Structure formats: structure tokens, C-alpha cells
């Protein structure tokens with residue numbers, strides 16, 4: 001499959017089969033992730049893999065996060081849907097940025113730019129993993145709703161650096177149509 005075909009065929013998957021994902025497949029996905037370009041080759045990523053029995057503990061912490069956000073008066077409908085997907089997926093990977101402690105707020109413009117660089121790098125890493133998974137017939141969902149359980153998940157993992165996202169992987173049990181994209185004319189400005 002050409003890279004363009006692979007990119008075109010990928011979808012966000014929100015319904016997974018229960019089949020576990022073999023460790024070799026996950027290793028290949030991580031290998032693709034860590035081959036991503038990164039600002040100054042800093043490779044600011046760190047992964048926690050949740051599968052098997054650990055999923056129940058994760059779901060407990062996600063639900064605890066939702067309950068706490070409801071107490072804070074937040075609307076958690078979207079996050080609840082994402083957490084339901086995570087509960088069903090055989091594998092979820094949490095991605096942290098180990099060179100920043102949480103909660104991180106840039107103290108200067110210079111730090112902010114450095115943060116922007118590093119977060120872009122993590123995004124490239126995640127996209128590589130999604131595409132690698134797609135090539136192997138493994139579906140994925142990139143999840144930032146996980147911020148609704150940011151503290152609860154960080155405490156559970158014992159991780160004090162900045163969480164960037166989670167990604168769930170599994171064999172797709174749905175075949176969603178392509179989501180609409182803006183046209184090239186809308187987003188590209190030729191000078």
C-alpha cells in the first residue's frame with residue numbers, strides 16, 4: 001500500500017474486538033513511533049502500556065476522574081464516550097513528555113516555543129504509531145479526553161511528568177466512513 005493509501009484508509013476506531021494484540025505487533029508500533037522526527041532529536045516521549053488485567057484498574061481511575069470532574073461542574077459527556085472506548089480496547093498506551101513536570105505552564109516565550117516543538121514531536125510519534133498499526137490491520141483511537149482524568153491516571157501510574165495523550169489499539173469492530181475534511185482551497189494559501 002502506498003503511504004497515501006495508508007493515510008487515506010486510517011480511521012479513528014471507537015469499537016474494538018476483544019482479541020489481544022501480540023507483543024511483537026506492539027513493539028513494531030513503538031518502533032515506528034520512536035523513528036519519528038523530533039525537535040533537536042530530543043525524543044520527548046515515554047509510553048505506559050495498559051492491557052490484560054490492568055485495564056480494570058485503568059477504567060476505575062478513569063471513572064474516578066469523571067466523578068471528580070462532575071463534582072467540579074464540568075460537562076463530561078464527550079470524555080465518558082472516549083472512556084467507554086478505552087474500557088473496551090484491548091490495549092491503551094499513555095504517552096508522557098518526560099522533560100516537563102506536571103502541571104506545566106511555560107514561564108517564558110522561549111520555554112513556550114520549546115514546548116510547542118516537543119509537543120509537535122510527540123504528535124509525529126503518535127501519528128507514526130497510528131499508521132504502523134493501520135498497516136498491520138490494527139485500529140486505533142488518539143484520545144485527549146484523557147485529560148478529564150489527568151491527575152487520577154498520573155497518580156495511578158506514579159508518573160510526575162506531563163501527559164500528552166492516550167492511544168487505544170485493537171482490531172476494529174466497525175468500518176467508519178471517512179470524516180469530512182476541509183478543502184485544499186480552504187487551508188492552502190499560495191503566494
Ligand SMILES: Cc1cc2nc3c(=O)[nH]c(=O)nc-3n(C[C@H](O)[C@H](O)[C@H](O)COP(=O)(O)O)c2cc1C
Nearest residue numbers: 010011012013014082141142143144145146178179
Ligand atoms: C490530538 C487529538 C485528540 C483526539 N482526542 C480524541 C478523543 O479524546 N476522543 C475521541 O473519540 N477522538 C479523539 N480524536 C480523534 C478525532 O476525533 C478524529 O481524528 C477526527 O474526528 C477525524 O476522524 P478520523 O481520525 O477518523 O479521520 C483525537 C484526535 C487527535 C488528533
